[in-house]
Amino acid sequence: MSANDLRVVKTKQALHNALLTLLSKKPLENITIAEICRMAKVNRGTFYLHYEQKEGLFEEYFQEIMEDLNNSYEEPYRAVTTMDKNQIDPNTIRIFHHIERFKMFYRIVFSKNVPLTYYYMLFDGIFSLLKRDITIHNEIHDEISIEYYSAYQANAIIGLIIQWYRQDFEDSVGTLNKQLAAILRIGEKY
Amino acid sequence: MSANDLRVVKTKQALHNALLTLLSKKPLENITIAEICRMAKVNRGTFYLHYEQKEGLFEEYFQEIMEDLNNSYEEPYRAVTTMDKNQIDPNTIRIFHHIERFKMFYRIVFSKNVPLTYYYMLFDGIFSLLKRDITIHNEIHDEISIEYYSAYQANAIIGLIIQWYRQDFEDSVGTLNKQLAAILRIGEKY
DNA sequence: TTAGATATTGAACATGTGTTCATTAAAATA
DNA sequence: TATTTTAATGAACACATGTTCAATATCTAA
Numbered sequence: 249m250s251a252n253d254l255r256v257v258k259t260k261q262a263l264h265n266a267l268l269t270l271l272s273k274k275p276l277e278n279i280t281i282a283e284i285c286r287m288a289k290v291n292r293g294t295f296y297l298h299y300e301q302k303e304g305l306f307e308e309y310f311q312e313i314m315e316d317l318n319n320s321y322e323e324p325y326r327a328v329t330t331m332d333k334n335q336i337d338p339n340t341i342r343i344f345h346h347i348e349r350f351k352m353f354y355r356i357v358f359s360k361n362v363p364l365t366y367y368y369m370l371f372d373g374i375f376s377l378l379k380r381d382i383t384i385h386n387e388i389h390d391e392i393s394i395e396y397y398s399a400y401q402a403n404a405i406i407g408l409i410i411q412w413y414r415q416d417f418e419d420s421v422g423t424l425n426k427q428l429a430a431i432l433r434i435g436e437k438y
Numbered sequence: 439m440s441a442n443d444l445r446v447v448k449t450k451q452a453l454h455n456a457l458l459t460l461l462s463k464k465p466l467e468n469i470t471i472a473e474i475c476r477m478a479k480v481n482r483g484t485f486y487l488h489y490e491q492k493e494g495l496f497e498e499y500f501q502e503i504m505e506d507l508n509n510s511y512e513e514p515y516r517a518v519t520t521m522d523k524n525q526i527d528p529n530t531i532r533i534f535h536h537i538e539r540f541k542m543f544y545r546i547v548f549s550k551n552v553p554l555t556y557y558y559m560l561f562d563g564i565f566s567l568l569k570r571d572i573t574i575h576n577e578i579h580d581e582i583s584i585e586y587y588s589a590y591q592a593n594a595i596i597g598l599i600i601q602w603y604r605q606d607f608e609d610s611v612g613t614l615n616k617q618l619a620a621i622l623r624i625g626e627k628y
Numbered sequence: 629t630t631a632g633a634t635a636t637t638g639a640a641c642a643t644g645t646g647t648t649c650a651t652t653a654a655a656a657t658a
Numbered sequence: 659t660a661t662t663t664t665a666a667t668g669a670a671c672a673c674a675t676g677t678t679c680a681a682t683a684t685c686t687a688a
Contacts, residue, residue, distance in 0.1 A: 254655060255665050282644055291667050296646065360558055365550045367557065371600065389620060396617045399601035400594045407593025410561065411586050427586045430579060445635050445684060472674055481637050486676065 249297065260298065260308075262288040267305055276306060277361045303363055306356075310366060313350050314373045320346040321377050343374070344424040347409055351417055358413045367406075374402040439487065450488065450498075452478035457495055466496060467551045493553060496546075500556060503540050504563045510536040511567050533564070534614040537599055541607055548603045557596075564592040 266288035270279045285292045299305050320342040357366040379398040456478035460469045471492050475482045489495050510532040547556040569588040
């Protein structure tokens with residue numbers, strides 16, 4: 249199943265377009281494989297040649313979005329994990345910008361009938377970014393595992409995003425940034 | 439559909455037992471509604487009279503488990519959110535005990551093909567507990583929303599659990615408690 | 629205990645899933 | 659361009675989903 253074969257490229261493109269069209273009309277959970285194939289004019293058997301479930305198709309979009317997350321990150325967010333938390337400029341925290349930018353996708357990712365897979369993709373994305381920074385700045389006690397610490401921090405941020413999502417992303421990106429900055433400052437109060 | 443009607447009780451019991459038996463043999467995702475009904479000797483139409491998906495059936499178990507979480511909590515965990523983080527006795531953090539106790543269930547909850555619903559049920563459970571404590575001790579700046587803060591802390595803990603789950607719960611409960619205590623102590627270093 | 633209420637059943641239907649296989653069409657490459 | 663390789667197709671299969679409806683069985687309340 250050579251990925252360069254024009255036939256493969258054409259088929260996948262057709263499926264992508266069909267899914268995107270359908271997603272603009274109804275949620276992923278109500279879209280059937282048969283439906284996607286009918287719209288893409290691709291044989292249903294061919295679908296199974298490339299994917300196991302419709303979720304596999306959706307995941308291909310997700311990859312691109314995760315790349316944007318990586319790009320969004322770059323410099324800025326790492327400030328959060330460094331020592332001088334008072335010095336954080338909330339506007340340098342790019343992750344909430346990224347979520348807002350792909351709001352439409354994240355509404356799917358966080359909807360309750362969708363499989364956990366997408367959640368894990370987001371988690372892994374943030375996890376890697378944080379882990380890299382934490383390792384670089386190795387600002388950690390011996391007693392703490394970098395894995396656990398990264399998982400803790402990554403999912404904490406997703407916690408904010410869940411809360412945000414549940415109000416349909418009504419708060420501004422600035423609000424989210426400020427909340428995060430304030431929470432991170434709490435530890436220092438005492 | 440009176441919940442007291444003996445016929446209803448009998449039907450639900452049969453479905454519960456069937457699901458439990460099947461779950462001991464294979465993951466939820468590979469169990470079909472038709473299969474559950476065959477085993478329970480309940481008409482498939484009757485299933486749809488009570489539930490929409492097999493997940494609805496599973497959720498009824500989840501309720502009981504969430505009650506255990508509430509009981510597990512009680513006094514102890516609240517120490518985590520109080521000010522003197524140095525004083526935490528890791529053994530008072532009961533949540534990881536709870537997870538370990540229902541390991542078998544949480545293996546399902548965290549498996550990637552399962553819908554997000556269960557994750558949210560766990561999240562909401564921890565969220566409420568934390569929110570209650572945070573409100574009681576109201577140890578928070580004006581600038582921080584209790585909702586966001588609770589979501590942050592609740593999901594952070596689930597982050598640890600995810601990491602734990604991914605190593606198939608090999609670490610001991612004590613290890614998890616120590617990791618959490620150590621992480622919470624970090625903020626105070628500076 | 630009986631009469632009325634209602635949960636359960638079985639059958640049927642249109643549609644979706646996941647798989648197989650021989651045939652056909654389109655690509656790669658020599 | 660001709661040949662070879664291989665992706666896509668269409669048809670068929672057994673099974674699952676979700677829904678409807680009249681007939682039946684079982685409960686509740688009088």
